[in-house]
Amino acid sequence: MARPFPILALAALVALSVPAVAETDAEKEARIKVAIEVCDKGAAVPLDPTATAAPVQFQELVDPLNPERLQDLVATCREAMIGALGETRLTLQYLRSAFALSPDGLDGHVPEIRDLAASGSAEAKFLLYLLYRIGPADAGVDREEAVTALTAAADAGHQSALRAALSEYRTGPNVVRDPKRAAAYAESMMNLPQQGPRLAGASEAWARDWGRKTLGAILVTADGFDDAERARGFAIVSVLYEAGDQALLVPYLTALRFGRGTPQDAARARDLAERAVAAGRASAVSVLAGMLAEGEGGTVDGNRAIALLIGDLGRRDRGSNALLARLYLDNRFTGPRPRDAARVLAVARDLDSIIAAAPLLVDYSERIGPAHVYENRLEKAAEVGEPGAAMALARLRFSNHPDFGNDDSGARAVLAPLAAAGDREAQLLLVETQYGDLGASSFNPRPRGDAMSDDAARALIEDGIAADVASAFRVKGRFQRVGVVYPQDDAAATQSLLAAADRGDVEAMVLLGAAYDDGLGTAKNPRERLRWWREAARLGSFDAREKLARAFTFDSFDKLMTLREGVTERLALYNNGGSSLGFGTPMELLGMFSGGRARDAGTAALADAVMDAFRLAPAGLEDARLVPLIRVLPDEIRVAIEAQLKRDGFFAGSPEGVFGPEVRAALAKWVDASGPLPDEDVVAAEGPTSAETATTLPVALVDRVRDRVFMAAMRKDLTEAERNDVITGLNALAAYGDIPARWALVRNYHQASFIRDIVTAAEITRYGLDILVTRPEGVEKAEFEFVFDLTAMHEAGTLDAFGAGVVDAVRDDQRLQDPLTLGSITQQFIFAPGACDAIQPAMQAAGASVDGDDGCGEVVMQALIAFARSAGASGVDARAREAAAAELARLDAAAK
Incomplete structure (x- = not known):
């Protein structure tokens, strides 16, 4: 039984409903009867067995072309509800129409909605979900209650709830994405029960068709389905697409491209994608661009793929951002553009891109706008348990990013529930960060207020070591270095870091290189230092790249580094704005050319190394970074670059080292024509390839x-x-x-x-x-x-x-x-x-x-x-x- 409305609220409603002029009982009865009829027709609740008219889905209550209609409907339903107190049907019809009119429309009535939901109303359950999604922040409905209510309504066959649940499990953000559950809800939508006891809703036929096409699309585009399910999906998609439904263009192309449910036919997929793009269909851009980049169904043309993705049509394609970021980073058609990649990932619609943006934001401190929108999306993904989201958010908050970083407490708060759920990496990172500073020179650092006891921390670390978890060795090594949890012991610390590095821990590799550099717990060993930093850099460590660039300054005696490592990579860090060690300042680069090892290579080779830096990091071609760099380059290198550009046919002037606008434009054309600088094999720096013989x-x-x-x-x-x-x-x-x-x-x-x-x-x-x-x-x-x-x-x-x-x-x-x-x-x-x-x-x-x-x-x-x-x-x-x-x-x- 529904809980009665609060007395004050009811009194207010009654007062508002009293006509200005006294009316007879017959007139009042007639007025209420008309109000009930209008409310029943305009706001009938789906799956309500007492409904007297065709059901109206929640989104159908709103008419953007006639907003006054909903205002009139709310007033009429309020009048009907007050005139027939105790009629649950009319109460729910008023509440849903008032909520549709304003997110604050249910202010004070959430308990009544909960009672209605508890009594079995699928619509009330759906309203609880909507209160969480679009209602006021103080509505009092949390995510768990909202998702539980939504799935219950969807499982009951509620049309709007089915659509919302399908969307949630397909793309998030309030549940962990699950293509299998999304497909199940699509099938339920395809077999949607009639929403009214006697009459069908106006959109039911459309909903069933939408469920069918969505099921087909999921089965051929999402991961996790077997061949039989793929075949079923393609059977749906092919019939609808070949009948002219362009909404299924991408699923149809995807099935042909990868052979999902049908024999693979990449050539046909590419031809259809070409035609679709030529006809202005934005959704086909990422498909065609992906095929161009991989040479599927035709020749490779990565430059055209990038041009399509950044064009007007590509910007309207929901799938373009993730692919564009990958092409910006994989060094095949353009030198790596990590800042550009971070920007496009951070504003993408899919959660995988949002999560993938975080490490780039950590490394390059790229600012994005609006920052709070990105952070909210990543927070939500972490809250629901999307794989990798919590760790990405935590590391972002531990970083020095100007908008998201320097928030150790916030980072640890993100890790806490993950650690409580048994995630070992989260547990170890939580232990590792319970001290504010674990630098090698910070002995006995002070623990945070929420730090666990030494015994508990040590037990957790040792459990990780027993399970052969690389990061456990790293944490132990860091603690041994500064003398917390374990006794201070540099030799033992270095051995622990070596064990972690041998097991693939990238951060340990960087720390181990520093130990060999400083002689902490081991003899100084420049070769081992470089070996571990090179391996960490190969595995993607930005810190390792910066340390390698810095090490070149002191390589005059050991002579272990290459020109690419010492000059090209260091300039690339500047071009991309790497600044944690001062690489964002051109004056930091001045000493690289004045004396030292670089001069051993000769002017021409140095000029080539400088030019290659722009192939490796084309962001440096922008005047804001290029002009300050030019000013610190020695005259002979500027002249040599201009001479090379002239020899290659990109510059017609006289090589004088002026490096004016025409030379800068020529350099950009040269970079474009030369293509990205190929990745360097570590073997080229550490050992001869001819050492590999047929007989070992x-x-x-x-x-x-x-x-x-x-x-x-x-x-x-x-x-x-x-x-x-x-x-x-x-x-x-x-x-x-x-x-x-x-x-x-x-x-x-x-x-x-x-x-x-x-x-x-x-x-x-x-x-x-x-x-x-x-x-x-x-x-x-x-x-x-x-x-x-x-x-x-x-x-x-x-x-x-x-x-x-x-x-x-x-x-x-x-x-x-x-x-x-x-x-x-x-x-x-x-x-x-x-x-x-x-x-x-x-x-x-x-x-x-x-x-x-x-x-x-x-x-x-x-x-x-x-x-x-x-x-x-x-x-x-x-x-x-x-x-x-x-x-x-x-x-x-x-x-x-």
Whole structure:
């Protein structure tokens, strides 16, 4: 039984309904009768067994072309309700029409709606949902109550509730999206029961048709359906689309494109998409653009795909933002544009894009507007439990973003329910952030007020470690570093970080690199520092990219970094506005060109590296970033860039380094024509590709042979034959790539004629160059030893073999194709008589074109690198390694 209206509210309603002039009882009865008839006809409730007229769906109460009609209906229904107190039908008809007129229309009547819902009214349940969605904030209906009421109404067959529930489970935002449940509600809509006890509603036939086409669309476009369900979906979609229903264009194209419920026919899908776009159908843009980008059904044309997505038609396509962001980031058709990607994702309609925008906002602090709309959507996704949403929101609030960041308490509040539900990563992040500062220099940081006890924190971390969770090792390492929860122990902290990094924890990789950089709990190790930062950068760490760029400043001694890492990547960070370490300021870049390692590459190579930065980050072409950068570039680099643009046909003026508007426009055209800079394989920076041979020996075998050879070399009573066997064994090890053997030969070649009798000049050249590039730990003064080797070659007249060895090595070892690396090495050649003169003839003999007159000069080195890249590997090193593998296997077998 419905709860009576509050006395004051009823009195107010009665007062409002009293006519201005007294009326007779007969007149009053007639007036009320007419009011009831009008209210019944205009606001009949769906699924109400007492309804006397055709049901009217909630959205049908509103007539945008005649708003006065609803005002009159509300007044009439109020009059009918007061005139027939106790009639539940009339009460509900008034309440729903008043709510349709104004979100505040149910002010004070939520308890009555709840009572009506409890008595079984599907409409009252639907109104509870609407109160949560569009009602006043103080209505008192929370999300859980609203969703429960909505699903109950939908399950009862309520038309408007079915449509709302279908939308919620298909796209959110108030429940976790579930295509299966969305499809079930679509099927229920397709089989919609009659909404009135005697008469059908005006939109019921439309609703059933809509349910059918929506079911077909879900079955062929959403994930999680089997072949039989796909076939059923396509059967629906194809009949309707081929009958002319353009609303099913995208589902039809999707089914053909991917072969869902029908044989795959990408060519036909692309042709239909082309025609649809030509006819101005916005919904087909993302389908066509996706096929153009992947070369489905025709040739690849990524530039056209991007042009379509950013065009007027593309901006009206609901699916364009996610695809455009992917093309902005995948470095196939344009250099990465992370800020642009963040902006388009943040305003997309789908929740996956909203969640995907968060990491980009964290990295680049891109401001979006209106910020509160984005934050509300992400908060809602986190609240309902959308996968990844809570963690994305928490990390955004932990960040330094100007609109969303610096809110540790808010971030922890987001993590708390996730952690309480058993999410281990949330639990560990909650523990990790219970201290305000875990920097290596912050011993005994103060815990937050809501921090758990040390025992509880330690138990949680150790449980994670027992389960082999990478982040648990990281948290333990951070705590050990500063002496909270665990005793302070730098060595143990570094070992914990190493365990986390080995298990793939990217943040641990960055921290581990810093430990090797600072010598915290381990010896300083520049190579290991770079190895872990490079791996973290490869896996997407923005912090690692910034640390690598910063490390180049101090690489003059170690010489472990490439020109791309030191110059191109650092300028790309500036172009994209990376600013956490000062890369947003052009003056920060000034020191990169004034002295230091960069100069080893030569002016032309430096200019190329600068130009490549715009291929890697085209956002820097905007004058706001380009002009300040130009002002800190050395004059000779500006001139070299202009000269390159002129050679390539993009600039017709004289290269003077002025870099005016015409040069900036030419640079933009050059970037567009050159395309994005290909991703660099870590191997190019850390090791030679030719080290991979067809025959890979067991490590234990190589160790056994090395031990025997080095032990034999230590004997003082070797015969000449035994000594030659030792050198032959060392040479086999060195040819296979064994660093200790290579260093032993390089270090002694110039002072032992018996080594020179067996090891050729070309071989020692290859070994020496590898040592100079690899710079292995424990090897000292390698440059001096190699120069002494070159002097010995000069005296023996074998520098021609050295020249050929250099050419072959540059072709076979990609690390030597870095201008900075090769330039640093050739600077050592000038100290060896005749070494530089031997390079040009060797290049010419190999078929390279050489214009310079200095074999160690910038022009010749540029030509050598260009030749190596175009000619490809010589195969000399690979063949030597293959033969060495066979010899080592023979030596090991003979020793047994």
